[in-house]
Amino acid sequence: MTTSHTPSTRSLLRSRGARALMAAGLLALLGGAAQADAQTAAPQRGGTLTAIVQPEPVALSAAINFALPNSVLAGNIFDGLVDYDLDLNPKPSLAERWEVAPDGLSITFFLRKGVTWHDGHPFTAADVKWTLENVWKTIHPRNQAIFGRVTQVDTPDDHTVILRLSEPSLAILSAVNANGAQVLPKHLYEGTDIVNNPHNLKPVGTGAFVFKEWVRGDHIILERNPNYWDAGKPYLDRIVFKVIPDATARAAALEKGDVQYAVFSPVPLRDAERLGKLPNLKIETRGYEWLSPWMFLDLNLDNPYLKDVRVRRAIAHAIDRKAIATIVWFGFAKPAISPVPSTLAAFHDATVPQYDFDPKKAEALLDEAGFKRGADGVRFALHEDFLPYGDDYKRTGEYIKQALKRVGIEVTIRSQDTAAYLKRIYGDRDFDINGVWLAAFSDPQVGVTRAYSSEWIGKGTPWTNGSGYRNPTLDALIARAKVQANQQDRIATFKEFQQIVQTDLPSIPLAELRFFTVHAASLKDVVTTADQVYGSLKNAWFDKSPTN
Incomplete structure (x- = not known):
């Protein structure tokens, strides 16, 4: 039995100090940037906003498919x-x-x-x-x-x-x-x-911007709604959403001013501090409050290894969540202990069973479950899929691969585009472990219970119960919370919910994510709502003064 680090892990850990200092400086920078811009002049009309959407949407209606890129567009x-x-x-x-x-x-x-x-x-x-x-x-x-x-x-x-x-x-x-x-x-x-209505791809809405054009693989154009009910808005003439798959290219486009707006941590985290210090750019963390995002590792309970709770707990003990938050996510995350994030303070239960980073305990649990190391040091092998939304999720997957290798679990990482990923995880359920994030939203009933309720198993619906977890007691708690008229009763029910799922551990909470937006300093009133990243840019405008 060994807990020694592979070369790649050692290099990762050597960078901990440097990245921790970077994260501290960046969060201080964000603290200042997060203050609302004091506006003394009236909004100016006109201009084209070039924005980034990545990956490319599969539809433009969040009523049918509310995946991240679809929602960013649909809110406008x-x-x-x-x-x-x-x-x-x-x-x-x-x-x-x-x-x-x-x-x-x-x-x-x-x-x-x-x-x-x-x-x-x-x-x-x-x-x-x-x-x-x-x-x-x-x-x-x-x-x-x-x-x-x-x-x-x-x-x-x-x-x-x-x-x-x-x-x-x-x-x-x-x-x-x-x-x-x-x-x-x-x-x-x-x-x-x-589900297959053509207006899902050519939407007709009531919002501030009207769908104009979608050139696959390149861009989507929205134009100002001249008949919008909110008089005088929007201020922008149009928004062009560009599809830019490469993170380095996204950073370059923002730095050069070719793009003026990008959400959901669009650039490599190591570049964020540098970009935030440029006079022509700002980094903003407001506008994500409604989401309360949490990242977790979904475990397919149909897998013969993963159906044993001791194996699931061993995997949890093998993963250093603090390292994920501070090193892999450069401080743009907080270690998670529950599927109900601490941002939902009233509902969050800090007393849930916790699985501290302890590789020795992980090895002992795997031995106890009967999965001994072979002559090659391997106990068994798993495939790992990750959300195809950028390098941060891939890097998280690579870290988990390293962590599990230390306790004798061989992991092969698979990558695919969004459509193939959704089909594999939620349709075919052809996976072992899956790194993903969901929005908890402002109430666990809205965003958390869907990941554990058995009613979603077998329906092929994205962003629901991927693990295949079935627990009649938990289903009864979810049903109870839906109808309780007293909020304190609901809070008690959701705390009981957390105790159960963190004991059974069909999924492993990894981190509470802190997304950020990068935008041009001349783009004003970018954030006016707590759900801004999924909302409308009807209040945004370009300050055309010489200082901008």
């Missing part, structure tokens, strides 16, 4: 019923106001008048009712749980929507923005194959 094309301010409070958008009945059994949305779809058709309550009944409750994986207690949707007039609930559902108001519950135009989708 579609509005939600609400937006969220930087304190995660809902604020008006397509709904001017809303009322929750005292007994919690109805929620009424009063819709904005005079809103039209991009094709000129009026936006009405019928669109909301149809989308809830035909998309949110039937296709959308998060929303099937959130809106499952809606028994009836009343539309007494074109601008009033009343949700009737069999039991209270406190999570609904946390999920009705443009990403959480995107409204589709009934007149273009009713009676069609919703």
Whole structure:
């Protein structure tokens, strides 16, 4: 038995000090950058914003497929019923106001008048009712749980929507923005194959920007909506989203000014500090609050090795989560101990079973499970897949490969494009371990339970229960939390939920991620909402003064 490091691991660890210093300096830089820009001048109209979307979307509707690149685009094309301010409070958008009945059994949305779809058709309550009944409750994986207690949707007039609930559902108001519950135009989708409707690729929305063109592999163009309900907005004439697969090329494009906006940590983390110090660029960490992202290692419980909980716990003990946060992610992460991130302070349970970095304990558990080292030092072999969203996830996968090799588990890393990845993990379930992140959002019912509820197994729906975990007790807890009218009761239920999943360990929390945006210093009012990265750039504008 040995815990010695491979050469690549030693070099990784030697860089710990340098990267820790870099991370400290960068986070200090971000602390200053995260302050809102004080605006003394009125927004200036005009200009084309060139942005990056990576990887290329597979659709432009987040109602059908809410993968990251799809959502970044869709938030500019579609509005939600609400937006969220930087304190995660809902604020008006397509709904001017809303009322929750005292007994919690109805929620009424009063819709904005005079809103039209991009094709000129009026936006009405019928669109909301149809989308809830035909998309949110039937296709959308998060929303099937959130809106499952809606028994009836009343539309007494074109601008009033009343949700009737069999039991209270406190999570609904946390999920009705443009990403959480995107409204589709009934007149273009009713009676069609919703998933394969051509408007998923050529969307018609209500948002500040209108879809114009998609040249595969190169760019997507959105143009200013001249009939937008929010008078005077957007300020930009158009947004051109460029597909730039190479991270170094993305950094160069931002540095040269060819690109002025890129989200979700678009450049190599080692380049972030340098770029943030340039006078023409800024690094911004606001606008991700609604997501509360957490990264984890999903374990396929159908695998003959991984179905043994001792093996799963051994893998957890073999991984140094602090090293992942500080070295692999350059300080843009925090070690995770639970699938409910610490950013959801009310729900997070810090007393869950924890698996400290302890390779000796990992080896002992593997021996106990009967998987001894062979003559070559290998106990068994696994395939590892990783989210194909950039080098950071690949680098995380390489670190995990090294960590497991130290305890006798041989790992082969596989990479593929997004479509193949989603099919492999959530369709065919042809994987052993998978590195992925999900958004917990502002309520565990919205973003966390989908990774553990057995109702999603076998459906092939992305970003749900990839491990194949089945636990009737946990399913009952999830069902209970959906209908509890008292928030303190829900908090207690979700803490019990965390205790169970961290004991059974179908997935291993690795890190709470801290994404950042890189944008031109001349681009103002980039962040106005807590869900900005999935929202609209209708407030953004270019300061054309000589200093910019």
